[in-house]
Amino acid sequence: MSLSQWRCRSLRRVAVVGVGVTPLKPTTPEVSYKELIFDAALKAYADAGVDPRRDVESFVCSSEDFYEGTSIFDEYVPDQIGGALKPVCTIAADGIYSLATAYMQILTGVFDVVAVEAHSKASDIVNISPIYDLALDPIYVRPLGLNANFVAGLEMNAFLHSSKTNLMHCNKIISKNRKNALSNVIAMNSTNAVPRRDRVLSYPLAEEDVAPLADGAAVVVLAAEDTAKSLRDDLVWIKGAGWASDSPNLETHDWDTATYAALAANQAYGQAKITNPVADVDVAEIDDTYSFKELQHAEALGLAGARKAHEMLEQGVYDLCGDLPINPSGGSLGMGHTLEMSGLVRVIEVVQQLRGMAGKHQIAGDVETGIAQAWRGVPTASGAVVVLSR
Amino acid sequence: MLVKKRVAVVGAGMTKFMRRAQETGKELAFEAAKQALDSAEMRIQDVESVALGTAPDAFDGVHMKGEYLLDGAGGWQKPYSRNFVGGGTGVFSAIHGWWHVASGLFDTCLVVGEEKMSSCLPHPQTAFLTIFDNMIERPLGPNLIWIFALEMQRYMQRHKIPKEQIAQVAVKNKRNALDHPSAQIARAFTLQDIMSSEVLAWPVQRLDISPVSDGACAVLLASEDVARKITDSPVWINGVGWNLDTTYWTNRDLYFPRYVANAARMAYDMAGITDPRKQIDFAEPYDPFDYKELHHMEGLLLCRKGEAPKLTAEGVTERDGKLPICPSGGLLGVGNPIAAAGLMKICELFWQLRGEAGKRQVAGDPRTAVAQAWGDLMQIGTVVVMHA
Amino acid sequence: MPIEPQGTGLREEELERSDVLTVSYQPMARYAWATGIAISRFLRGLKDGEIVGTKCDQCGRVAVPPRIFCEWCFRRSGTWIKLPDTGIVNTFSISYISTDTTRVKTPTIPAVIQIDSAGNAGFLHIIGDVKPEDVKIGMHVKAVWLEPEKRKGSITDIRYFKPTR
Numbered sequence: 001m002s003l004s005q006w007r008c009r010s011l012r013r014v015a016v017v018g019v020g021v022t023p024l025k026p027t028t029p030e031v032s033y034k035e036l037i038f039d040a041a042l043k044a045y046a047d048a049g050v051d052p053r054r055d056v057e058s059f060v061c062s063s064e065d066f067y068e069g070t071s072i073f074d075e076y077v078p079d080q081i082g083g084a085l086k087p088v089c090t091i092a093a094d095g096i097y098s099l100a101t102a103y104m105q106i107l108t109g110v111f112d113v114v115a116v117e118a119h120s121k122a123s124d125i126v127n128i129s130p131i132y133d134l135a136l137d138p139i140y141v142r143p144l145g146l147n148a149n150f151v152a153g154l155e156m157n158a159f160l161h162s163s164k165t166n167l168m169h170c171n172k173i174i175s176k177n178r179k180n181a182l183s184n185v186i187a188m189n190s191t192n193a194v195p196r197r198d199r200v201l202s203y204p205l206a207e208e209d210v211a212p213l214a215d216g217a218a219v220v221v222l223a224a225e226d227t228a229k230s231l232r233d234d235l236v237w238i239k240g241a242g243w244a245s246d247s248p249n250l251e252t253h254d255w256d257t258a259t260y261a262a263l264a265a266n267q268a269y270g271q272a273k274i275t276n277p278v279a280d281v282d283v284a285e286i287d288d289t290y291s292f293k294e295l296q297h298a299e300a301l302g303l304a305g306a307r308k309a310h311e312m313l314e315q316g317v318y319d320l321c322g323d324l325p326i327n328p329s330g331g332s333l334g335m336g337h338t339l340e341m342s343g344l345v346r347v348i349e350v351v352q353q354l355r356g357m358a359g360k361h362q363i364a365g366d367v368e369t370g371i372a373q374a375w376r377g378v379p380t381a382s383g384a385v386v387v388l389s390r
Numbered sequence: 391m392l393v394k395k396r397v398a399v400v401g402a403g404m405t406k407f408m409r410r411a412q413e414t415g416k417e418l419a420f421e422a423a424k425q426a427l428d429s430a431e432m433r434i435q436d437v438e439s440v441a442l443g444t445a446p447d448a449f450d451g452v453h454m455k456g457e458y459l460l461d462g463a464g465g466w467q468k469p470y471s472r473n474f475v476g477g478g479t480g481v482f483s484a485i486h487g488w489w490h491v492a493s494g495l496f497d498t499c500l501v502v503g504e505e506k507m508s509s510c511l512p513h514p515q516t517a518f519l520t521i522f523d524n525m526i527e528r529p530l531g532p533n534l535i536w537i538f539a540l541e542m543q544r545y546m547q548r549h550k551i552p553k554e555q556i557a558q559v560a561v562k563n564k565r566n567a568l569d570h571p572s573a574q575i576a577r578a579f580t581l582q583d584i585m586s587s588e589v590l591a592w593p594v595q596r597l598d599i600s601p602v603s604d605g606a607c608a609v610l611l612a613s614e615d616v617a618r619k620i621t622d623s624p625v626w627i628n629g630v631g632w633n634l635d636t637t638y639w640t641n642r643d644l645y646f647p648r649y650v651a652n653a654a655r656m657a658y659d660m661a662g663i664t665d666p667r668k669q670i671d672f673a674e675p676y677d678p679f680d681y682k683e684l685h686h687m688e689g690l691l692l693c694r695k696g697e698a699p700k701l702t703a704e705g706v707t708e709r710d711g712k713l714p715i716c717p718s719g720g721l722l723g724v725g726n727p728i729a730a731a732g733l734m735k736i737c738e739l740f741w742q743l744r745g746e747a748g749k750r751q752v753a754g755d756p757r758t759a760v761a762q763a764w765g766d767l768m769q770i771g772t773v774v775v776m777h778a
Numbered sequence: 779m780p781i782e783p784q785g786t787g788l789r790e791e792e793l794e795r796s797d798v799l800t801v802s803y804q805p806m807a808r809y810a811w812a813t814g815i816a817i818s819r820f821l822r823g824l825k826d827g828e829i830v831g832t833k834c835d836q837c838g839r840v841a842v843p844p845r846i847f848c849e850w851c852f853r854r855s856g857t858w859i860k861l862p863d864t865g866i867v868n869t870f871s872i873s874y875i876s877t878d879t880t881r882v883k884t885p886t887i888p889a890v891i892q893i894d895s896a897g898n899a900g901f902l903h904i905i906g907d908v909k910p911e912d913v914k915i916g917m918h919v920k921a922v923w924l925e926p927e928k929r930k931g932s933i934t935d936i937r938y939f940k941p942t943r
Binding site: 011012032063064065066069070071072074075076077078079083084085086087088089090091092093097100101103104105107108109110131132134135137138139242243244245246247248249259263264267271376379380382 | 393394395414445446447448450451452453454455456457458459460461465466467468469470471472473474475476482486489490492493494495517518520521523524525631632633634635636637638648649652653656660765766767769770
Binding site for chain 2: 782802811817870876877888889890904934
């Protein structure tokens with residue numbers, strides 16, 4: 001559906017009433033995944049001013065079995081989020097998909113308050129590389145015996161070529177996000193080092209192009225309008241949510257364009273009545289699992305307008321103090337990459353920016369509308385977008 | 391509560407349920423999805439969203455299995471997502487699809503349930519070791535049958551149920567399945583057959599268990615306006631409910647699935663059902679093991695606790711009885727490709743309520759029915775009430 | 779049913795004879811899970827020959843296996859408590875198959891052991907030193923521990939539970 005074809009539907013208004021996220025860390029040996037999630041949940045419910053046992057009517061969690069090392073991992077989610085003996089379900093996707101699910105659940109009219117949870121205990125995985133490889137097609141791709149990073153390498157090469165982006169632009173993304181992260185209290189990063197690109201993983205992908213893994217947990221509480229208004233004044237509304245999947249087969253993969261992001265944004269912008277993203281969006285938290293993805297996503301999300309994203313980057317438009325800051329949080333490159341929690345951390349960042357509570361990395365001026373976007377990682381062409389505004 | 395939009399099932403399709411399919415998971419998903427679309431005379435272009443359910447990635451040996459299956463399921467360039475609630479997934483997928491439409495965000499949703507268990511070597515059941523607690527249960531070397539055996543034992547003990555009454559469910563469902571075209575392994579068994587089958591983990595015997603299978607199902611959901619344009623006989627999803635109990639199953643009394651009762655109450659409430667025993671015409675509760683049908687009949691509040699075995703013995707739950715249970719033949723008869731099996735029950739409700747169930751048709755013009763699935767560590771109840 | 783179900787069923791012999799082409803793969807998925815505050819304490823307790831639980835200050839429920847939160851009150855559980863290593867059998871089974879479904883001669887008797895003074899809280903373990911036909915729900919049992927020097931902080935530091943009377 002194109003923007004113009006999206007039907008005008010009168011939907012309930014849904015707002016974010018509470019957020020909670022633990023500081024991202026490379027390892028968290030002192031707590032189990034349940035305890036980490038409990039921490040984030042306590043924070044979110046305190047922020048929302050709700051008692052999950054009494055006030056939260058449904059819970060939606062994100063997880064993937066092979067990231068956890070447990071099959072049917074959804075068995076293990078309810079207790080630490082206050083969901084025992086309540087409607088709890090799991091969506092096998094990024095946290096923004098779960099947020100969109102919670103949004104739909106409230107729109108049905110059946111629930112007024114729904115909590116969303118996502119986490120990463122990447123440090124519990126001894127070696128994540130073979131897990132990524134396990135997502136490759138077992139018949140056509142795995143027999144090639146390649147490390148899954150090759151998919152990112154191929155994409156990067158194609159994208160750089162088509163868009164005439166170069167490695168210096170990728171370096172600039174890495175530096176921008178690392179620098180932003182230094183002002184973000186929950187970010188893992190502590191370096192401002194200039195990328196040297198001397199360790200190549202899968203040409204042209206270098207080690208520094210890859211966001212380092214982090215542990216963490218995040219919970220977001222949504223509420224329908226009346227309930228939301230009774231809880232707080234600084235509400236952040238969900239104006240639109242979209243998600244889409246392009247071909248899962250590498251043979252028909254779109255190598256230079258993030259079509260899935262464009263499709264998802266189309267839906268979300270359509271609902272939010274955004275026709276000119278460059279002008280209408282004040283802040284964007286978009287996926288940068290690999291440095292080049294930030295530019296590829298920026299273009300697909302309409303954040304470069306008619307120009308190339310690298311031109312906007314060169315002119316400082318995407319800087320923290322630019323006209324359209326991208327990843328003021330520091331992104332995954334700066335904060336740390338939290339697997340299926342990545343999108344939810346970005347949602348929380350946008351919420352904090354809109355509330356004016358982003359502390360040292362608060363964007364100046366009127367921050368009214370923001371977007372958060374997630375990509376499910378190699379080898380997928382799937383992602384979700386949510387539009388949030390005051 | 392007033393649900394934003396009424397949702398109907400307008401088409402359904404399913405593959406054979408086979409011990410081992412030559413088709414890949416993608417192909418199984420495609421066959422079912424295509425049939426569901428064809429049955430409603432719709433094309434994939436007309437579908438606005440796709441919701442998929444499939445159980446553990448460990449069976450297929452593919453991480454992020456939902457991504458792998460999406461092209462077969464019709465998700466290409468569409469809003470596509472996967473729900474995962476263990477054994478409850480099959481029925482839950484219909485709920486997952488339901489809120490796509492009930493929210494007002496989409497007019498149509500294609501729901502697909504797929505399972506290819508046979509890929510896992512040496513046996514799909516070995517993958518179930520990893521469902522147990524990673525820290526304090528796996529070192530004991532448990533297997534999946536333990537869970538069922540422990541629950542079955544508690545249920546039998548509490549109500550003093552003789553094994554024969556439980557085995558009768560297997561006899562009934564395996565016989566019902568003879569009339570189901572998807573049932574590849576359907577055979578009539580006698581009570582004696584069940585009772586003398588190999589003991590695996592007492593009180594569970596081999597023929598108490600539904601056969602491991604590969605297969606896929608799909609249903610097409612549509613909002614009221616669109617549904618009426620597609621078909622003269624849409625079947626409405628009137629009520630949905632789901633409930634997840636605490637992970638700590640060893641801190642609970644397993645004789646009664648209170649989470650199924652909670653889910654049922656939520657669904658009945660939404661559907662305006664105040665007396666399920668009278669108002670439900672037939673039911674498809676989840677029956678991966680024979681005792682589970684009884685356990686779930688009670689969880690669905692269709693009879694008193696401990697009463698289900700007696701109703702079975704009296705013939706009440708036969709296809710021509712007063713309250714037919716699993717007229718399809720259930721998992722015991724048709725097969726158990728986990729996520730597809732639950733969705734198979736939704737398909738059965740669809741066909742029965744339209745009078746299209748052929749030799750399996752329950753008499754008396756049924757109008758209201760309930761489908762239910764269960765899963766995780768004896769934890770989740772997922773319930774859907776449908777009405778013609 | 780108005781549709782003709784599709785699908786091509788294969789028989790085991792077809793696979794063994796290689797009448798169909800197959801691809802096989804052995805995933806490498808290894809994990810080292812942080813046991814965290816509650817389970818670390820529980821496992822250390824087992825190494826020391828004792829069973830440890832937590833008690834919620836609000837509702838008074840005892841949790842074993844322990845957790846730092848009470849899932850019913852949704853608050854931090856207040857206190858660590860030492861529990862006896864005795865209990866009763868809540869439910870049990872007599873299992874003739876192992877994890878990979880192969881048949882075993884000597885059955886294993888898995889059970890849910892409700893730990894004494896912990897309400898209905900307990901955990902999964904094995905019953906031993908008893909004939910299968912003598913096991914009953916409600917039977918009183920006591921933990922049989924590994925020798926102290928052999929314990930390593932695992933649920934298997936308890937070898938099994940045996941009947942006390």
